[in-house]
Amino acid sequence: MLMNLKILLPFEIFAEKTGASRIVAETPEGSFGLLPHRLDCVAALTPGILTYETELEGEVYVAVDEGVLVKTGLDVLVSVRNAIAGPDLGQLRETVEREYLRLNEQEQNVRTVLAKMEGDLIRRMVTFRSG
Numbered sequence: 001m002l003m004n005l006k007i008l009l010p011f012e013i014f015a016e017k018t019g020a021s022r023i024v025a026e027t028p029e030g031s032f033g034l035l036p037h038r039l040d041c042v043a044a045l046t047p048g049i050l051t052y053e054t055e056l057e058g059e060v061y062v063a064v065d066e067g068v069l070v071k072t073g074l075d076v077l078v079s080v081r082n083a084i085a086g087p088d089l090g091q092l093r094e095t096v097e098r099e100y101l102r103l104n105e106q107e108q109n110v111r112t113v114l115a116k117m118e119g120d121l122i123r124r125m126v127t128f129r130s131g
Contacts (some may be wrong), residue, residue, distance in 0.1 A: 044066075050063075050083075
């Protein structure tokens with residue numbers, strides 16, 4: 001008896017795997033492993049590496065953002081904000097760093113746009129008040 005793993009993102013199914021013999025996840029208290037016969041549980045996840053193993057793929061690494069893991073019977077549902085898979089930890093680290101830098105640039109662009117909008121709103125309020 002093997003587990004079924006489904007990794008959900010806010011707007012899509014990231015991965016759906018059958019035949020997982022073990023799953024290791026990161027929580028605020030540290031990492032913990034799931035085997036098929038483990039009791040049902042719920043765990044808050046912290047950003048880190050989720051590892052699962054199947055006979056076909058071997059050990060697979062997925063960098064995940066914070067989220068939640070729910071195990072019911074042989075079904076394991078992981079719901080996270082973001083996930084990136086990689087064939088090995090070295091390549092996964094490079095991909096995560098690239099994605100993090102891209103997200104930082106987007107965040108800076110959003111902050112610039114918001115600052116311009118706030119400035120425009122203040123100018124309009126001053127014009128409205130003095131006119």
